[in-house]
Amino acid sequence: MINLTNAFPRYESDEIVWRAVSSKESETPMTDESFNILIGGEAGQGLATIGHILSKILVRAGYSIVSSQTYESRIRGGHNTFAVRFSPGAVHAPTEAIDILVALNEETVSLHEESLSLQGVVVVNQSEREGNSPHIAVPMKDLADGRHINSVALGVVGAIVGLEEDLARGVLKDYLDGAAEEVVKSNVKSLREGYRWLSEQSRTLPRVPGPSDRERRLTLNGNEAIALGALAAGLKFYSFYPMSPSTSIAVALIHHAQAMNLVVEQAEDEIAALNMAIGAAFAGAPSMVATSGGGFALMNEAVSLAAAAEIPVVIVVAQRAGPATGLPTRTAQGDLEFVLHSGHGEFPRALLTPGTVEECFHLTRKAFEMAQAYHGPVFLLTDQFLADSYHDVPRFGLDDVPTVRTCAESEGEPGESGEAFLSYKVTENGVSPRLLPGLTSRCSAGYSSEQLVVGDSHEHSEDGQITEDLSVRKVMVEKRLRKTEVLKERIVPPQRGGDDNAEVLLVCWGSTKGAVAEAASVLSGNGRSAAWMHFPQVWPMNPAKIRKQLEAAKNVVCVEENATGQFARLLRRETGFHIEDRVLRYDGLPVTPECIVRELAENGKG
Amino acid sequence: MINLTNAFPRYESDEIVWRAVSSKESETPMTDESFNILIGGEAGQGLATIGHILSKILVRAGYSIVSSQTYESRIRGGHNTFAVRFSPGAVHAPTEAIDILVALNEETVSLHEESLSLQGVVVVNQSEREGNSPHIAVPMKDLADGRHINSVALGVVGAIVGLEEDLARGVLKDYLDGAAEEVVKSNVKSLREGYRWLSEQSRTLPRVPGPSDRERRLTLNGNEAIALGALAAGLKFYSFYPMSPSTSIAVALIHHAQAMNLVVEQAEDEIAALNMAIGAAFAGAPSMVATSGGGFALMNEAVSLAAAAEIPVVIVVAQRAGPATGLPTRTAQGDLEFVLHSGHGEFPRALLTPGTVEECFHLTRKAFEMAQAYHGPVFLLTDQFLADSYHDVPRFGLDDVPTVRTCAESEGEPGESGEAFLSYKVTENGVSPRLLPGLTSRCSAGYSSEQLVVGDSHEHSEDGQITEDLSVRKVMVEKRLRKTEVLKERIVPPQRGGDDNAEVLLVCWGSTKGAVAEAASVLSGNGRSAAWMHFPQVWPMNPAKIRKQLEAAKNVVCVEENATGQFARLLRRETGFHIEDRVLRYDGLPVTPECIVRELAENGKG
Amino acid sequence: MTSIEDYGSFKTAWCPGCGNFAILKTVKKALVALDLRPHQVLFVAGIGQAAKAPHYLKANLFNGLHGRALPVATGARLANPELKIIVQSGDGCTYGEGGNHLLAAIRRNVDVTLLVHNNHVYALTKGQASPTSTRDDGFVKKAQPEGAFSGHFNPVEAAIALGAGFVARGFTGEVDHLSELIQKAVAYSGFALVDILQPCVSFNEVDIFQWYKERCYLISSEHDVTDRAAALELAGQWGERIPLGIFRRIERPSFEDRFHCLNNGPLALQTVEKLKLEGIMKLYE
Amino acid sequence: MTSIEDYGSFKTAWCPGCGNFAILKTVKKALVALDLRPHQVLFVAGIGQAAKAPHYLKANLFNGLHGRALPVATGARLANPELKIIVQSGDGCTYGEGGNHLLAAIRRNVDVTLLVHNNHVYALTKGQASPTSTRDDGFVKKAQPEGAFSGHFNPVEAAIALGAGFVARGFTGEVDHLSELIQKAVAYSGFALVDILQPCVSFNEVDIFQWYKERCYLISSEHDVTDRAAALELAGQWGERIPLGIFRRIERPSFEDRFHCLNNGPLALQTVEKLKLEGIMKLYE
Ligand SMILES: Cc1ncc(C[n+]2csc(CCOP(=O)(O)OP(=O)(O)O)c2C)c(N)n1
């Protein structure tokens, strides 16, 4: 279908230093083949379960995958979908055309049959209305003995795609680990029935590209990757208040809490969640919280506290469609400016915006490093699409990146025994030496065990005492702001790819990376020359370097999942470069390569 | 001293439509004479009391005044000041040189004597160390019978300035209205003793310019002006949680609540304060809240609610020095970007930034009009300096500006009796007709009394029902954003003054207006040509018009009370014009004409 | 006369078998029994499965933020004392995120009826422990794999101790009784809490309908609702026996009475008196 | 051995005659009596006059936001169970802005001692009513010219009803008694509340030292601190007679025990086990 060979090349230029944060494509060469399965039905029919299992089977079989989920803010009923696109080569984005539509209910057929590809087919329960499209009517209820219809569907799909039944059964069993034996048995039987039934049919099936042969990979969604990245960074304390689409980070961490000696606590509200994390971080535990827009709104005051008291803390904001309650389960990039300016008063901060599941892992690690280096809040901005999207991810090497020092050490000179420790010592780069209360000598050689540590929210003197001395105020404002440089030294630079001297440069940030890169590739395939530029970090930035890149491009288009073009505004503010052309999507769904290409064509840019 | 004749001229140009929001100078011609009294002492010595009374006496006598207060975050002790600058012509800014330093304690002398003007003199209690400066040592304790030393000081100062004792006594008595008779008596006696004692001294006193003869004026500080503006706009509900420097708005409103049929409620926290105001506004009461940075941080989620549910509400943020607790009683302009981007998700809003006490009144009215016109939150951004600064203000005409309709009326067609009312009807300008729950027919002719009204925080269909229909989502996002135009029609445009084709244009927003205008005037007096441009509203703006103005200027300098130049950044984002030169003050004190001129000279711009 | 049809009927987003259906129906019944017309009532809701309830009947509605229904209701009530205000939300919303507003609402005693759909779980976010989840019955969730660590919040007991004037507990398995409770709560002048035991068939495998059915009993008519100690003792009962009914009901000074202007009816209908305002302006001369 | 000098002495920003001085001194005395070294203790404070207290002694200190001391303390305690954590703040901070965290702290029963300087007023913001301001004694402030409208929050009663394991009341006029209370609270394993009656000479003309002095009495040694009903009844006393002492003290399951890793001491000293992490990674293959 689409040639993605050039989607993630190393960008060779000293302007934008390229560092690989995604390595999917470097291990698996791209091909132009991909295949897309969409499972649709009601909440409660277990479609996310089989979607997840199918994703894992595909990855184990040797495919690259990208899944995407849509669901409503309810527990049963409504209309949900789980789409998995897979390919022997690397895929990075969801796509619109459906090759197999698995319809667990009638509504799914009518809602999605118009998206079927040329070879597309509907797999549907025999009892449902089957639509006008090519379809395979499966007697699912019978095959499942009225129980695990979803596992029957999984079996049928597995058989169509040509996935080995053993492999499928293995994944299913892993997934059901801990469930009652009877449940496992019944599911396995349903799966088998699905496989068996399909094998007995004689009809032409869609052509499915075969898998590639490669190293085992992980099947992770964005939230799981953040959880693992945090664990790899030395996370020791996590507090949260449930909020879609962030909650599954907590669920993953809780799952591993005992093994990893981690404290996870559900707070009474988001205000408490961040204040707890700040308390824990002050006491020495690398700490993180995650939430979404409304919950983050409540954390604003404590963001400012982390900055004033100079406490390292990582804050994940998984965006959903606002304002207010909005569409609680839909995706958006509407909170960039909100998070960038959150918290009253002025202070440095960093905002990381991973573009892929793999980047979720690496940038979470990076976030802890940054927070620890400059003593303040670091933000990770994701969204519902990325949070819930499964990718195949190469195994992570755990040796190359050092974990954050769990135990803080002074970066300055240890104080003389008798001297009082200065928690807010004014230093050249603004970062003060840091001790942990009660652990001074145990953590930091050279300090007396009786040293005292202060964290304070007022304007304070070096010893953390409240001050009304306005000359001290000035010094402290400048001390804090100097720490921006510490963050600037650590910037994760923008990445770019596509044609050199392209006619159109697509600029993006966060989770749209894969779709934008693929759109550029499609344009190139269509005879237009196109390139893309992705920001895995939107703050701080190096305006001069970015400006140069933007100025060199013939046409620049900014792609964002919001209605006002927030990142384009930020780029203009910082670089002076005004991107007038925008592709903006704000209906709660992620951009796809197709929709970007369509929009560009309509605007005469593609 | 400084020629301010040109400080607030009408700016004749169709680029920036000039509308008077301050009229002080149009009634009183400027002179080059001003006189500055600074009263210093501990919290608890009653210096703010006599400062306020002195301000009022001066205004009643016919002077124009600007006072400014500094105080610490404590109830007794520390070092506080109350400065009053006055002139027969209009004054707009505090100044640094002190003509009379009233020292209620020794520390005041040592801290401030170096700021004495050439003719400056210290008025000090005999028992205190008197310093090396010219001073008048008053036996205050004796004269006050050990009680109201501050009133003695007031008497002495009144006598030096040449204010009639009758007038002074009258204001003092008004002030003490309601106090025990004995207290009034003793204060009046102390005042008299002050006057008497000074009249018996024979020494040269500083030359004080005489008052001008004009209509009676009000003596108001920024917070009082906001309270009165809100009352004039039809405020019916005010909820708050105490927080400096916003609390005196509540105090003023409570004072008049009974007379004006107003509900004022102290909330359990700031979250409740704004949610209550939203509830009251939904039920039909024009509503307002006020707070400062940290409290506003907690209101963020409800800001987004007001936007989603489309509820008119006015939110005052009186800025103080952050981050976190910071300097709770000091001034700053550090929350512009924070307020501009507050609340998750995307929606229109307006940000008004009064430059004078008079503008506080008018822009508060304007804020209610705007909120009511577009159904959403409108912000008033002030700061500690302006909140606490007394100005003489011409009487307000209450007829010219219509009060906000207390009772909402439909702007669309009344629905047929049987038809359900659509609270979120999609209209051309995005504003839906509005009914009040339970008051439909009583408020809005043509509606049945049984019509129902919905306010909702989700994405909703026109009837306010929760929707998961993503095409409706898109329509509703656009509907809300279209309301930006309704705000744009109501923009309070920037004002400018000073020399035409000036070498340097000083750009500012909010409370620095007076100081900046005077600085421009000083520069002009020094042979440089200078102009100023003040933004009483920073959002939304008309980028094209502003850009033209900025481009026409030879040198542009942005003056702000923050460390990062937030408004300059915003201007660049919106207009593309990059103001590189900045005068930034961030030590917790307001800019003065002197400090601006000094900074400009250091940067080679003045 | 109001009929149940006046309150309409809607498709819901709830799971089949959920206790919310019984509450929805009972609320409608109670309003009809009180002969309240839909436009006389304002529902205020937070966010959660419970909080969707007022979308499923016809009446005025403000559906705000998770945890913040009570302050909105307070503001609306202080702006228009003619409205009958009913807050409907879940246990997480009311006793979790919104705890501080519950404390304040009880202290204020503003005339609002609070109906809490207490399913002992955060349902809409897929089953985390709420403050009312009980530790001892082994409430085990994905987010609390070893059970809820924190102590159990007993809302009835807490409300009585904090001084609430009307405190009751209902159960979705006793709808007629529940309807009576709601009617009395709405009729009560002041803040009234009705905590409603609501089984959640999707996320609460412990406190299921049958579990409640076996334990719940109606408070005897002997119980003196003005006797605080007795009410507290009764409220302390949980587990083997769960009392239903009105625990406490006393007269308390009305909050609204303290605002003189509310005697003149809705604030929206009161005009700004310019003469008075001019008088006020004079004070600043 | 620790001496009072180890805790240093500082200039304060308080008014002469303020009850805070007695509390400050007593806290130091109690810590000396417990033989705790300054570095073993972490004070956590909110914002207000009271919340400045820990700045005026030498110890570890985290001074955070108004109303948010308890969650910070909880986080710190869960990160380092070796720290003795004392929260000090005002009535407005703790029972007003921070109400929801008080509810949660009581439910959690984390090992933190909460000392509330209860002056019945928002002092630092110049005298508005706080939740503990009493309506009946005509508490009249600029912000409440007709007195506080809302009901009086009785923290001792509320804490007992909500299930707190250690609840006491002290008074700045009984410093030796107060010192004992603080010692017992700090020694108690679990959440301990000591509400301290503190006259504010600047903003509270009603509940002055003498007013308290005439009313306060020490709870008799007969009082059974494990008898909840008795504790509640005693806590209900206010006005003519004000009981001081320990109202309630029971054993409750410790919150920290539920986190296995806390048995290994401070989290900061525990290293990340890469092998285990690799095992976890495998689960996702
Ligand atoms: C500020 C904020 N935090 C979190 C959420 C996510 N959220 C939505 S509903 C809910 C819990 C609902 O629990 P409950 O109130 O008991 O209602 P139920 O769904 O059980 O009926 C949460 C945490 C939110 N919408 N807003």
Ligand SMILES: Cc1ncc(C[n+]2csc(CCOP(=O)(O)OP(=O)(O)O)c2C)c(N)n1
């Ligand atoms: C979020 C927030 N809201 C409001 C304030 C302002 N504020 C500072 S201290 C205080 C009240 C303090 O009262 P209390 O806790 O009783 O302490 P006290 O001063 O009486 O000792 C308030 C409202 C603040 N700092 N932060």
Ligand code: SF4
């Ligand atoms: S999740 Fe529970 S509370 Fe929500 S609708 Fe389903 S059964 Fe009812």
Ligand code: SF4
């Ligand atoms: S205002 Fe009151 S509480 Fe604060 S220091 Fe003064 S006397 Fe003490």
Ligand SMILES: [Mg+2]
């Ligand atoms: Mg619930």
Ligand SMILES: [Mg+2]
């Ligand atoms: Mg207090």
